[in-house]
Amino acid sequence: MTMNHMIGLGLLVCVAAKAGALQHSQDKHFCESCGEQASITNIVNPFSLVDVKIAENTNEWKAQQLNLKYLLMLNVSSLSYNFKNTSGLPLDDAVPFGGWETPHGPVGDDRGHFTGHWLSASALMIEATSDAQLTKNAAELVSVLGECQKANAKKFPKFGPGYLSGFPTLYFDCLENLWQKPCRYMQVPYYNVHKIMQGMLDQYLLLSNKQALEIVTLMADYFYKRITTLIQTNGTSVWERVLDTEAGGMNDVMYQLYRVSGNADHLTMAHLFDKQKWFGPILNKTDILGGNHANTHLALTVGGAQRFDTIGPAKADSYRTGVEFFVETLTSAHSYSTGGSNFREYWTQPHQLGQTIVDVKDAIAGHDTEESCTTYNLLKILRHAFRWTTDPRYMDMYSYAMTNGVMGIQKQNTPGVMLYLLPLGVGVTKGNSTRSWGTPFNSFWCCYGTGIESFSKLADSIYFQGKGATESVNATSDANTPSDAVTSSVDDLWVARYVSSTLRFTVGSEGEGEARGDAPDVLVTQQSSMDVDGKSTITLSSPSSQQPKMTFALHLRVPSWAIASKAVVTVNGKPISGAIVAGKWLTISRDWMVAGAEDTVLVVFPTEVRLRQLDDNSTSHAYTGMNSFVFGDTLLVGVYTATSPDAGNNNITVPSLTDLSSWVKRKTSSTSDSSTIEFVATTATQVITLIPLHQVDEQRYTVYYNMSTPSPSNVKNAPMLNTQPQK
Numbered sequence: 001m002t003m004n005h006m007i008g009l010g011l012l013v014c015v016a017a018k019a020g021a022l023q024h025s026q027d028k029h030f031c032e033s034c035g036e037q038a039s040i041t042n043i044v045n046p047f048s049l050v051d052v053k054i055a056e057n058t059n060e061w062k063a064q065q066l067n068l069k070y071l072l073m074l075n076v077s078s079l080s081y082n083f084k085n086t087s088g089l090p091l092d093d094a095v096p097f098g099g100w101e102t103p104h105g106p107v108g109d110d111r112g113h114f115t116g117h118w119l120s121a122s123a124l125m126i127e128a129t130s131d132a133q134l135t136k137n138a139a140e141l142v143s144v145l146g147e148c149q150k151a152n153a154k155k156f157p158k159f160g161p162g163y164l165s166g167f168p169t170l171y172f173d174c175l176e177n178l179w180q181k182p183c184r185y186m187q188v189p190y191y192n193v194h195k196i197m198q199g200m201l202d203q204y205l206l207l208s209n210k211q212a213l214e215i216v217t218l219m220a221d222y223f224y225k226r227i228t229t230l231i232q233t234n235g236t237s238v239w240e241r242v243l244d245t246e247a248g249g250m251n252d253v254m255y256q257l258y259r260v261s262g263n264a265d266h267l268t269m270a271h272l273f274d275k276q277k278w279f280g281p282i283l284n285k286t287d288i289l290g291g292n293h294a295n296t297h298l299a300l301t302v303g304g305a306q307r308f309d310t311i312g313p314a315k316a317d318s319y320r321t322g323v324e325f326f327v328e329t330l331t332s333a334h335s336y337s338t339g340g341s342n343f344r345e346y347w348t349q350p351h352q353l354g355q356t357i358v359d360v361k362d363a364i365a366g367h368d369t370e371e372s373c374t375t376y377n378l379l380k381i382l383r384h385a386f387r388w389t390t391d392p393r394y395m396d397m398y399s400y401a402m403t404n405g406v407m408g409i410q411k412q413n414t415p416g417v418m419l420y421l422l423p424l425g426v427g428v429t430k431g432n433s434t435r436s437w438g439t440p441f442n443s444f445w446c447c448y449g450t451g452i453e454s455f456s457k458l459a460d461s462i463y464f465q466g467k468g469a470t471e472s473v474n475a476t477s478d479a480n481t482p483s484d485a486v487t488s489s490v491d492d493l494w495v496a497r498y499v500s501s502t503l504r505f506t507v508g509s510e511g512e513g514e515a516r517g518d519a520p521d522v523l524v525t526q527q528s529s530m531d532v533d534g535k536s537t538i539t540l541s542s543p544s545s546q547q548p549k550m551t552f553a554l555h556l557r558v559p560s561w562a563i564a565s566k567a568v569v570t571v572n573g574k575p576i577s578g579a580i581v582a583g584k585w586l587t588i589s590r591d592w593m594v595a596g597a598e599d600t601v602l603v604v605f606p607t608e609v610r611l612r613q614l615d616d617n618s619t620s621h622a623y624t625g626m627n628s629f630v631f632g633d634t635l636l637v638g639v640y641t642a643t644s645p646d647a648g649n650n651n652i653t654v655p656s657l658t659d660l661s662s663w664v665k666r667k668t669s670s671t672s673d674s675s676t677i678e679f680v681a682t683t684a685t686q687v688i689t690l691i692p693l694h695q696v697d698e699q700r701y702t703v704y705y706n707m708s709t710p711s712p713s714n715v716k717n718a719p720m721l722n723t724q725p726q727k
């Protein structure tokens, strides 16, 4: 592709410089960003974290609060150290961070990336908690980085006044010279710059910080000029070599910025980062995941989804189908029972996960699995795919990845200690990957950056708003006369995940540009113990006694692991009519809150322990016999004391692979906490205590057991994305 062709693409697209584009971002009630509001391709939209709050004292709330503590432990002078150092501004008595943020460390061009993540995380956390000190710190950091950018305009003037990074432009020179001598910098500077740009854009989109928008716009201008000059001088082949290095979500942030600015250069630059070596095969539905670095390509794929959201079906439909193909491929041929993927940061060939869990020739098999930041990006992709389709399977997968791959990486009760890699092997601990647990001030890995974002947005993607449904089963309640249909004048409410929380829901808003009052139409309160006993109670109440009624459809996700025959849904105590089908939406269309009365919806979606087989198509029983235990979306692992002789032995003989009820029993002792899950599996070879992976802290555990039975039988595999609903 030539440069002229690429610039032509930018000029041809429908420029989104709508008069009100900048004003929309001031409206924080509807969704998390102006960019999302401007999207033309979504059936449903998420709510802003301003409107959704996690209920206090839940696991999610504790995780969020721990993360808030950590964000506040990181002071502005340390967060800005490398930027000031690069710009030549006085450092005063600032103390630099260690780890990947070390000012002169061996991995020098990673420094600054975490500061970008902190900007994104603090914007999300401020929306979620309104914390005053964090608000002050975030504004101060943007201001200080603005000073650094101004100083850089004189220090690094070659491509304009916008350079901002924790390292000098020399690193980009080296990258563009393809690291010919004497360059010794061989890392990933665009990966780093992406975090800073996204952080600034989030400060603008979520907190309306206009200086942050000015900073990111100047950065975009600088890099646009730098990149187009490189291509004009050296040709596209050099640019393609540059793209062989990890560039994070440069395409992602540039599509979002374009939706704010309407500047065609921003769109052109976004397209330039849509690496065709990746998207070419993926758009042609070819599985090229094997051997590729997972997080590099997950972040790129988030950008591909953003491309579809930005320029729409007419110009980017193949990107939507490509992203959907990618999700299907990743989850059906490369994923673990956690919902996550990758070993040593790379994907294996399809259906070849056995050697990543147990391999006598590879000491880190089972240890260096599932890089945490890959789960963060997977969740973004699933959220895009869900918003396009309302396909409940995407939220099933989202729940798996969130429950195990996010909630499982934070050390309990200790702020700032998280995992890079999530061990999924035999007799492992979370700390015995080659990275171990991180430390608050001396790690700052990629996964620390994504971790602080993940734990700031735990209230995201619980509820969605929007019209239309696919795979939906309509139900009625006899509590009053159901509406004839979901009227076109209102939006529906979608309960995508069952997490104790509150929602301020304003019915009928079209989101973009519409004036919104402070008072919502509906207060939604959810009390959920879905992960423990399959139950959730959702209360809808009106903040105004003057309100006669509200008419909208409530869509409830019936997880694919629910036992439909035992499922119950009631409205104000009366069962709804209509079938409850696992893996579908259950839609209740009716008038709510008639004459201001409160309505209560009870859902009971019971599940049971099932086996989930390790994805390996070899003929060796050592791999094909490997199964994990799952309960709903929760991966259960066998836990052991440090000295247990069984900890390193995952070969077990079990009574049956299809009927687990005879040998896997719920622990119901009077001392057990009713808010936790614990099972005991009694096998011929060992008695195993099973608890959720996300509750493991320091214990040794085993994820996959090599199971044999007295007589051969097929595993009843627990559903992930591609399997049919059970029962």
Ligand SMILES: [Zn+2]
Pocket (backbone or CB within 6 Å): 295, 371, 372, 373, 374, 420, 445, 446, 447, 448
């Ligand atoms: Zn990472």
